[in-house]
Amino acid sequence: MTFVRRHALTAFAVAALGYLLLPIAVVVLFSFNDPAGRFNYTWQGFTLENWRDPFAVPGLSEAMRNSIQIALLSSLAATVLGTLIALALVRYAFRGRGATNLFIFLPMTTPEVVLGASLLTLFLNLGVSTGFGTIVLAHIMFNISFVVVTVRARLVGFDRHLEEAAMDLGANEWTTFTRVTLPLIAPGVAAGALLAFALSVDDFVITVFNAGATVTFPLYVYGAARVGVPPQVNVLGTLIFVLAAGLMLASVLLQNRRAKGVT
Amino acid sequence: MSFLHRHRGAVPYVLLAPGLAFLGVFFVVPIYYLANTSLQEGSLDVGYTFAWAWSNYTDAISTYHEQFVRSLVYAGIATLLALAISYPLAYWIAFRGGRWRSLLLLLVIAPFFVTYLIRTLAWQTILADEGPVLSALTAVGLVEEGGRLLATSTAVVAGITYNFLPFMALPLYASLEQIDGRLIEAAEDLYSSKLQAFLRVTLPLSLPGVFAGTLLTFIPAAGDFINAELLGTPRQSMIGNVIQSKFLVITDYGQAAALSFVLMAAILVAVLAYSRALGTERLAR
């Protein structure tokens, strides 16, 4: 019975991960499909062709590249801006705090279609032509709220005594912040950044309105879906994920090597 | 630094300034345009004029209250399901993940690397009428004979749940990871059972994460339209679908804007009630 209890959590977590990744398994599977027509809906045969030439489809790799760049830029900016806001909201009692708390939720509550269109109107009135830059700006805008809420959850449980102790030991505010606070809230900030990245790379509606001639990965797929999504879409999606996972794996192994080296 | 020492009260405002300024330009101004639009009436042919058209709002509520309620209900159920699935997962990653945590978190957002359309297509393949999953469920009796999984309210809620899981899991993780394992040990040393330790120590300490995760899931889910569009029948349409339609198809920009504001208000009311219930003065400190 204790065996079950001890491993119940692991079993559940693995099952949850399996549930999350089940459609990804299908996507990976269909990246090896050999469709006769332009649609990739039914299994017709195994082939490595798609993997041998993942960049074969014109416009697709550029769209993917755009999406990744936009996601990196916007999640970085949103994380910085959002973390600052979260710090202010949790740490300080100031006039307008309640209102700010509520205000932060507003971008999340606004339906994307009207938000995207209204933002476009702003760009139009400012005479800013839509394209890569406006997409980044739009993504930062809706990402900030998500970062704030995520980082705030972390900050709320943060033990201020650690900061007090550091300052008692002679550290000034900046050193305390960079050497004590930041490392301790880092997982929360990272979680916020990860969420922002995911939101950005997957966004469609707001992007469609503010993209101009730039094509991002979701835009490409939605456009292609009308006439047929090539298996290379599956290949690239898988590739990007594998790349990111590989980088993380490498950093973990590197840390291990370093740890072993020290001891 | 001494400037900030002398002007302590200015610190929060300095921290807020960049982010709020950004939102001031790129969110508040567009919302102003939207508010202006919501009180306009007209059509493409005759043009739209500002006319204090409060009827946009009253019509919105009277005609579409069914979709409003349905949206909040679907979002609520999806949030609860997401919580049920994500909490153990986040807990496991935070406490048992060890070195592999970053990799595991990456796995959590992995579905977002292939666009929404592709992963929904994959789910449709998995849950197809002639697929193995439905056959298995029918054989077991969970689904009635001749029933289907797709194009149902179950499919829509499941779709919303699935697509918002990372929104629940990541804040939960951020909060759980912070909990000092020794507190739990101490509780157990003091003769509490594992369950008690969880309920009395871990759960309360993770409430900020629960609060954050539920909000980050419920709020955007309430305005979602794409899951109902691809996985549901007309009977599952949510307020997001109505707003899409009003804006894009019927080009009734006034009504679309009014509907949006009513939705935003409804969500904010729900959020406020929820915060009160959870006693977030403590949580937000």
Added chain:
Amino acid sequence: MTDLTRRQLLERAALGGAALTLPGFLAACGGGGIEGSATTAATTAAGGARELADKLTISNWTLYIDIDEKTKKRPTLEQFTKQTGVDVEYIEDVNDNDEWFGKNQAALRAGKPIGRDLTVLTDWMAARMVRLGYVEKLDKSAIPNAKNLVDALQSPGWDPNRDFSMPWQSGLTGIGYDPERVGGEITSVQQLLEDPKLKGKVTFLTEMPDTIGLLLQLDGADATKVDAAAFDKAIGRLQKAVDSGQIRQFTGNDYAPMLARGDVWACTAWSGDLVQLQLENPNLRFVIPEEGGMIWTDNMLIPKGGHVFTASTFVNYVYDPKVAAQIEAYVNYICPVEGAQEAIRDIDASLADNPLIFPDDETLSQVAIFDAEAADNDEYKQKFQAVVGA
């Protein structure tokens, strides 16, 4: 569409392109020199000058022009650039008529240029653009090849003299079904609405012109001039089928995977999709309902602010039968250019005989064009959207 076909296509294009189309082009430009190629008229200056701009910006649907998957270039556009010196920026950002309009309406209403010289929109949306004055007139003197337009499309109600638009591709709306799963033939939309065998296995399109058009045909009503009573009757039939669960969902083109997988057995479908689906499953069939089907056309338009002369020159270029055949060999919808059917025999004879790409007169007599004015009627749209799920 096989790789072999495309290779043949490219060989012929390379050999024949210059020789065949250059004279045609010279004729189009009035026989004078092609001096316009190096001039620097602004790309989006409202075109008064009969000079070519440096760049032509085209907005189109995805995969709606030929592309060489090996070189990732678009042969038709490359040849155009070679002949005229005009660079083409080709943007596939039209996913859906309403979405495109929603994206551009703010600029259009404000009279600002949208950064496109040419865009391709379906009948009823094109009609709206013309009606609201959001398009420039074509420079017909630059389009002598307009005479190649098939008779059936010469004079639509919303642009009787083709002053503003020229068709790009057409398509048929009919019934797509899987005879094996259905266990028989389907000949009428009536079966989709009422056959109990098909309950929950039927989808209809979210496009009102297509769905309501077919229902009107079923009732024997005129789809080209919609009558309010007939419309309400059609809506009633549709609502009944939705309430009973007969209709599973309303879809855009996402009916295609459903049909392929067997979630859907019969649906209202577009001809071009079935051409592709049949490559995967040759059993699938596309039929025009016995009571009549629909035909729709995507049209080239010059949005306000677009460079009229350059855009018109491009229109003329694609109306050359050889060029049209080249495009058609890839796109596989219905070609509006007379003479392309013969030209395409050189590329792929099977395509020339495919009734879904070159429908014969009998087929064309069975399909109707939906009333463009009715398609944009607010009341009709509201009623239809209410059935579809707002």
